Amino acid sequence: MPTIYEQLQEVLAGREGELVYAGDVKALLAEKYGTNTGSVMLSDYCYNRYNNGIAFTKHLFQYIDRNTYKYLGEHANYTGLIFHKQQGEAAERIVGEWIGGVKYMKGDGISKAQVEQLYTYYQDILRYELHVLQTKPTELRHLLGRIGEFLCVLQTDGQLALNVNEPGYDVIGANGRKISVKTTAQASGFIPINRNTFHLCDDLFIVQYKNEAFHVVYFGDKEHIVEHCRAYDKTYELDVSKLNKLTM
Incomplete structure (x- = not known):
């Protein structure tokens, strides 16, 4: 048998x-x-x-x-x-x-080769949502956010945080600095940044999706961003209309 x-x-x-x-x-x-x-x-x-x-x-x-x-x-x-x-x-x-x-x-962690594969796979899903199902980009916040995290890993040669929804940050850079990734498809409004967990990250990586492409509008020390935010309750709010004024 x-x-x-x-x-x-x-x-x-x-x-x-x-x-x-x-x-x-x-x-x-x-x-x-x-x-x-x-x-x-x-x-x-x-x-x-x-x-x-x-x-x-x-x-x-x-x-x-x-x-x-x-x-x-x-x-x-x-x-x-x-x-x-x-x-x-x-x-x-x-x-x-x-x-x-x-x-x-091995232990926890995802290689760059896997992140590249996930990045292209999620881009295919995004294209299907946008062009076949006609979903608006602003209704795909979770999907855009995940793609932004993959983009951060690829551009910084870093690693995704080991735990899902790690408080304060999403990526650990090649230099060990903890990076919070913010991705938006909004043309106006505000990007919220949690003040309660702000101390847990070192840098911010801000991505804007427009004209069918992801644009890194800021990557650097978090403290520089605070100067451009307003404090509201438990968040810092970054005006989307000011993104093009940020310096890398």
Whole structure:
């Protein structure tokens, strides 16, 4: 009797690059080999997902969600991050990455190659939102903000902050300075800067999206920006109309 790994390869031969669904794949194995569906865990054979208790040496799928996988086959030329979720934890951690089919296991952190890939991928999503769905840029604040962070990493040769929503900063520069990234698509109004966490960053990296491009309008010491802000409640407010007057 072939192993489950071998069974998966046999029933999915020729379907490389296709999305497959866990229930359908389990049914195929049960029909052809009589395999107990409860013993088939597609997530144990993923490139981008590490589960406790497995050797993590056999890879066939890209994990999409609990029911959806992309079948890549063995020895795929895969580039992407490896995620792991500890039991009892809400958030996933990055424990490694693939670059061109080569696996690198490591601690937290994302390589520049991965950030470049994420940057172009998110740009594709942005283009789809703007030009296909006709969404206004000002309604895509989260997406624009993430692209701004990737841009900061690429331009400063830095690293994304290890924790999601790290208080006060988003990127750690190559020189170790902590950088808060602010991205806006507004032509008027104000960019809010949290005064309660302002002391936790060293520099500000301000990006404006206009004319279908991202423009870095300021990168430097945070204290210089305070001169151009007004204090309101728990925030500094930077007038968007004054962005072109900032000096790098």
